[in-house]
Amino acid sequence: MSTKLIDIAVTVNGKSVERRVPPRMLLSDFLRHELHLTGTHVGCEHGVCGTCNVEVDGKTARSCLMFAVQAEGATVNTVESLGTIAKLHPLQQAFWEKHGLQCGFCTPGMLMTAKELLAANPNPTREEVAEAISGNLCRCTGYQTIIDAVMSAAEAMRNTEVTPS
């Protein structure tokens, strides 16, 4: 079977990237293995767990359900785009302070989902947060501290001006 490689150009976390990839390479594997951005995690590879969530052209997407070739010309942001150790995103700060993670495996996907929620709804109720994260599975926390973290981040973001990085 022909396995013609395809040249792609993608903007990832603000940087232009060009690579030659086989069509079957998942976006999740492209980010992790080609670009060494291992913040995006791989859990189920069929779209139900949410650990692979990234942002494609401004909306969260399951990177395990996209092929890298489909990201040609797209703007992709991963969890690495949120902040740095020296300058955490308010969501990262809040997840730390409110024990929104234990093993941390679901956390990148949770952060990308929470970021999308707060951009659309800066003042959510706990129920709205629960609904928003319902597509992200967590085995450790029982979700309540994740909701605490998102609510805390929402308040912090409402009270300060967030400078885009």
Place this chain on the structure above:
Amino acid sequence: MKPAPFDYVRPDTLDEALRLLAEQGDDAKLIAGGQSLVPMMNFRMAQPALLIDINGLKSLDYHRRDGDVLAIGALARHATLSASALVRSLCPLVSEAYRHVAHGTVRNRGTLCGNLCHADPASEMPAVMLVLGATLVLRSAKGERRVAASDFFLGLYATAVASDEMLIEVRIPVSVTSCGHGFEEVSARQGDYAMTLVASSLDVRGGRIHAAALAYAGVSDRALRMAALESRLVGQMPSQALFEEVAAAAADSIDVSEDQHADRAYRRDLIRTLTPRALAQAAARVAA
């Protein structure tokens, strides 16, 4: 959990996509949202030799009123449709069912037309299309044909779409004021595929049921519309007793499936319980 190798092409025009389908349809699959297709490819349950990516055909991302139907294009995303005030006003059953469809991230890319072509037996929208009497427009390089929803869902993951065809548009009749809709679903988590779901529409005039539509999903190899039960409702006054009688008949007549999520007895129990609720909702929602 990695897909088999395939070739990939992203046509710039609809004509080019249809030409590729005509040439290689038997070995090719269209990809739009990919939220159902790619899991199947990752499991290697689907191994197309060629993937035709239609995400560049932006003009297919629309939903609009067209006379007395709501017309929805091939690339209309679940997220757009579920948030749409136009959809809610023209076809409220669609908006209600969307509360049970997947999760936000999946809805960002997934498309209604892709969902209907995938025809998962426990998916919400096939049942909704059956109840609302939707028409599905199939286009190929040879031309266009229209298929009624009642002729579209043929079996497990099987539809009337031929290998050289694309589902280009869904046309849903606009709801009339004498109609009310009902929808009930039980699933392990909200957004999961249904263990059982009931969708219904009742047209009530002068206190009697003038027309009825009743469909199920999650209970068989495809969404089912229950014409025999609908004729039991027509001409009757809506009542709890009538709805429970229809529910019992549904539970007895459907050859319900069994799997690790729910056994036959539980599915029959869900049919008996959810049917009266959905019918009562529909009757109550008829505009006063």
